Amino acid sequence: xxxxxxxxxxxxxxxxxxxxxxxxxxxxxxxxxxxxxxxxxxxxxxxxxxxxxxxxxxxxxxxxxxxxxxxxxxxxxxxxxxxxxxxxxxxxxxxxxxxxxxxxxxxxxxxxxxxxxxxxxxxxxxxxxxxxxxxxxxxxxxxxxxxxxxxxxxxxxxxxxxxxxxxxxxxxxxxxxxxxxxxxxxxxxxxxxxxxxxxxxxxxxxxxxxxxxxxxxxxxxxxxxxxxxxxxxxxxxxxxxxxxxxxxxxxxxxxxxxxxxxxxxxxxxxxxxxxxxxxxxxxxxxxxxxxxxxxxxxxxxxxxxxxxxxxxxxxxxxxxxxxxxxxxxxxxxxxxxxxxxxxxxxxxxxx
Ligand SMILES: [Zn+2]
Numbered sequence: 282x283x284x285x286x287x288x289x290x291x292x293x294x295x296x297x298x299x300x301x302x303x304x305x306x307x308x309x310x311x312x313x314x315x316x317x318x319x320x321x322x323x324x325x326x327x328x329x330x331x332x333x334x335x336x337x338x339x340x341x342x343x344x345x346x347x348x349x350x351x352x353x354x355x356x357x358x359x360x361x362x363x364x365x366x367x368x369x370x371x372x373x374x375x376x377x378x379x380x381x382x383x384x385x386x387x388x389x390x391x392x393x394x395x396x397x398x399x400x401x402x403x404x405x406x407x408x409x410x411x412x413x414x415x416x417x418x419x420x421x422x423x424x425x426x427x428x429x430x431x432x433x434x435x436x437x438x439x440x441x442x443x444x445x446x447x448x449x450x451x452x453x454x455x456x457x458x459x460x461x462x463x464x465x466x467x468x469x470x471x472x473x474x475x476x477x478x479x480x481x482x483x484x485x486x487x488x489x490x491x492x493x494x495x496x497x498x499x500x501x502x503x504x505x506x507x508x509x510x511x512x513x514x515x516x517x518x519x520x521x522x523x524x525x526x527x528x529x530x531x532x533x534x535x536x537x538x539x540x541x542x543x544x545x546x547x548x549x550x551x552x553x554x555x556x557x558x559x560x561x562x563x564x565x566x567x568x569x570x571x572x573x574x575x576x577x578x579x580x581x582x583x584x585x586x587x588x589x590x591x592x593x594x595x596x597x598x599x600x601x602x603x604x605x606x607x608x609x610x611x612x613x614x615x616x617x618x619x620x621x622x623x624x625x626x627x628x629x630x631x632x
Contacts, residue, residue, distance in 0.1 A: 286596045289606055289613075290329040294383055295592065296614035296621075297325070297333045298516040298553025299465070299486040301398075302362060306346055309361055317365040322372065325391055328588035331383050331614065332376065332392045332621075334486065334553075337362045337418075340399025340425035340434075352409060355402035359395075359416055366393060375417050379625045382618060394621065396420035396463070400431040405447055407454050411632035414458050419625055421455055422463040422486070423448065423475055432475065433468040435497045443470030444478065452478045459626035464508075465498075465516075472504055481624045482512035484617065487554040489517055489537045492544075494525030502544045509545035512623065514616045516553030517541070519591070530556075531594050535602065538612065547608050551616045555591040 305316045325333060338344050338355035348354025366373055373391045376382055383392060395417045403409045410421075423444075426434040431448035433440060444452070452475060455462055462483040464472050476483055485508065491499040500508070505515060517537050524533035534552065541550040592613070599609045 282597060282600065285600055286593050289596050289600075289609060290592060291386060291388075293329075293610040294331045294386055294614045294618055295329050296551070296553070296617040297330050297555075297588070298484070298551060298617045299518070300333055300335050300554075302335060302337060302358070303343055305365070306358065306361070310346070314365070315368060317362075317373065318369050322369055322391065325588060326372075326389050328592055329386065330391065330588060330592075331386050332394065332618065334394040334396050334420055334617075335362070336396045336398035336422065338402055339397050339422060340401045340427070340429055344398055344425070345402075350404075351401040352404045355397065355413075359413075362395075363416070376419060376621070376625070377417055377629060379622045379627055382622055382625075394419050396422060398422040398463075399425040399429055399466070400448070400451060401429045403430070403451065405430045407450060410451055410454055410460075411458070414460060414630075414632055418460065419621075420461045420463055420484075420486075421451070422465060423451075423467055424471065425466050432471040434466050434471075435468055437468055438497060441470055442468060444474035448475075449478055456480045458630050458632060459624055461621060461624045469501075469504075472500065473507065476507050476511055476513070479511065482514070482620045483508065484514045484516060484620055486516040487518040488515065489523045489534075490515075490540045490544075493537045493540045494523065494533075496523050496525075498523050505541060505545040505549070509549040512549075512620065514549050514551050514620050515541055515545070516551045516617065518554040519552070519556035520554075531598050534595070535598050538599075539602075547611055548616055548619075551612055551614070552595060553617065555586075555588060555595070557586055557588045557591055 308316045338358045345351055345354030376392050376394045399422050424432045424434040426436040428437045431451055432444045433442035462479055463486045464475050464483055465485045465487050489499040491501045517534055519534050521530055538550055
């Protein structure tokens, strides 16, 4: 079994479909540089991860490093992160076109897809969508949990609000440019509006199944069918709050996976967030979060795990349940890679 796990890890393109940079930003705020090299590169390539989608900025105060204006905050973090990536080139490179995606694993190499987790930094102006595209953004999370100018987030459920006129214009322009839309964190009507408005597949990069565990961050079977009908992918997340506590977490995650496979098909599910980014707690402390909130996040993030161990456990659990190596490859990276290859431009579009 251990030999099978390692052989699969080495022969499959693995995509980690959602990552935050809070912990790196916290280190930057303390004056540290070279943090991608020091804290990410070896850890991620050693785990066998080939492609990493990174939310460089987004809607929340943490995503904006406390900046007053979202656009300014996002641009500052973008500058920080691009400089960090330049310092680790060519081992790390940015995915701007389909051709930049790896065909096969390349040990020691990491491809980064740059993302915004929420459209507040666009400041209601399509010009800034194009500017972020020029800066390499290829995934746009439409919202975080609250309302922004594009769409309502899932914590706005009482209002029944979905996509705004500006949000619809963003969907169309993102389709034209080759930016993948991410509907994690979105309200239920917003989910339906975005999937219906988009000419391209969309992803929910970190969420689970509501039929398995009823939480507003998870999606219903109807949502999953709609997503699959457009060719999209649900990326599952390893956070006990969204899994339900009836199982040990890996078994719980696999229960969500099996349900999504049944409802939407194996082509439309991935495991994208293995809950390993627990260093972000330092950022929450730095940002002055109340103790109870930090304690809650600490309690939810599984301890003593890293990407390498977690991926190994997941692969072993899927092998034990009789999944074929081809299907495990789809779940670990093949499906998200397919959607990126479909949506991203073949050559850089002149915005
Ligand atoms: Zn998120």
